[in-house]
Structures are given as structure tokens and as C-alpha cells.
Amino acid sequence: MPIQTGGTTTLAEAVTAAHKEGHDFGESVARDAPALWLEAVLARKPRMPSDLEARLLQGSSLPIDFLLHDEVRHALRRGFWDALERARR
Structure with a gap:
């Protein structure tokens, strides 16, 4: 039986939802x-500061069952980095 939260099944x-959440964050x-x-954090990419990663995961609206998947956590981080890269331009 699929898990459903906020339309995510x-x-x-x-x-997809994780990437958007990461981007928004x-x-x-x-x-x-x-x-x-911002430049210092981007220079350390792909290592995200642990306090930011904790805030990113804690602030996610996705259920823990999804956050346990590497693909979802990676999408959160990728969205975050995409937003920081865009802000630098």
C-alpha cells in the first residue's frame, strides 16, 4: 500500500517534492x-554544513518513510545546491 502525504504517493x-523543498530552502x-x-559554502560543495542539512531534513514535509531513501535525501540536497548556485549568478 503506497504512503500518501500531501499528494505524494x-x-x-x-x-520531485524533495527537490522543490530543497530549492525553496x-x-x-x-x-x-x-x-x-555563500561563496564559502559553495566552495565546500558537495559537503553541506551539518546545521543546514539538519534544518533541511527537519523542515521537510515528507514522511520519514520517504526521507529514509537516499534518492529523496539527495534530491533535497540537490535542490538546495541548485538554489545557491542560481543565487550566485
Whole structure:
């Protein structure tokens, strides 16, 4: 039986939702971050600071059953990095 939360019923949908959540979080971080901090974080990519990763995972609206999948956690991070890269341009 598929898990359903907020219209997310499959792993593929969870990956898509996770990327959007990560992107939204990354946009909010980039908007409030000083430029030097942003450059320092991007220089360490793909290592996300642990406090940001914790906030990203804790703030997710996806159920834990989806967050246990590597693909979903990767999509969260990828969305975050995509937003930071875009903010740098």
C-alpha cells in the first residue's frame, strides 16, 4: 500500500517534492546570507554544513518513510545546491 502525504504517493513524486523543498530552502538561505558566506559554502560543495542539512531534513514535509531513501535525501540536497548556485549568478 503506497504512503500518501500531501499528494505524494510514490518514491518518484517524493524525489520531485524533495527537490522543490530543497530549492525553496536554499533560496531562503541565499536570500539572507552574506555573499562571502555563500561563496564559502559553495566552495565546500558537495559537503553541506551539518546545521543546514539538519534544518533541511527537519523542515521537510515528507514522511520519514520517504526521507529514509537516499534518492529523496539527495534530491533535497540537490535542490538546495541548485538554489545557491542560481543565487550566485
